[in-house]
Amino acid sequence: MTQGKDRFIILRKIKYSEADLILHALSPVGEKLSFIARGALKSKKRFGGGVLEPTHFVSFTYKQAEQGQLNVLQEATLLNDFPGLRQDYDRLELALHMIDCVSKVSQEGDKSSEFLFNLLGNALKTAEIAKDPLVLKMHFYIKFLLQQGVVNAEPWMAPFFKANLAETDRLLTYRELVDEELRNVEAMIRHYLEHATL
Structure with a gap:
């Protein structure tokens, strides 16, 4: 898996399993990407402070997925929560x-x-x-x-x-x-x- 980093607007957040979240987000070129944030509901260190909310403008560091799989979110930084x-x-x-x-x-x-x-x-x-x-x-x-x-x-x-x-x-x-x-x-x-x- 190669590393990716970009800015996104978060479109949707879906609870997945006990502690994971699936996120849909829009990139600056208008592409919708899907991410899995493992342990997001428990990890205050990587995804704390309500960063992963729809409407938020964020910077994501992630592992790019193979065809048909989800990108794996590693880090999220809030740029603007409006x-x-x-x-x-x-x-x-x-x-x-x-x-x-x-x-x-x-x-x-x-x-x-x-x-x-x-x-x-x-x-x-x-x-x-x-x-x-x-x-x-x-x-x-x-x-x-x-x-x-x-x-x-x-x-x-x-x-x-x-x-x-x-x-x-x-x-x-x-x-x-x-x-x-x-x-x-x-x-x-x-x-x-x-x-x-x-």
Whole structure:
């Protein structure tokens, strides 16, 4: 097994056996990788302080797996836990929902989806501070759907498409539009994610 080291956003954490965890994480090139963290639930030294939580931006050192096996996590360092998300239930819920959207479309072996990593990282940062999480939700959805090639840009989407996620608060003037269109866009997202994972 060769050694690997990279930065990741943790997408999912699954308890496996008495003390192990399985983690799904997104790399900077947009590839989803799976790891086993042996003894993670007991080892405070290697994986202490709640490092291995979904939404966390981390650095992993690991043994790279053979085909069809899990990478073995050796060490994890927390780079950003986006503390603002945990000050507010709505923000945390939105962050976990955005993680779930990305988790469903990201794939093992896909090394050409940097935009997914960048979209998610920027969305998590913005979710800490956005004045209106619903406007951010719409902003994220539109960028996500357009990047996935699921929708054609309609004229009303232009402000959301043109602004960076970091500029979400500049879109607060479109709040009425969000109220009008969010249900339709959520239906598109649901439909797409159901079929994306088949």
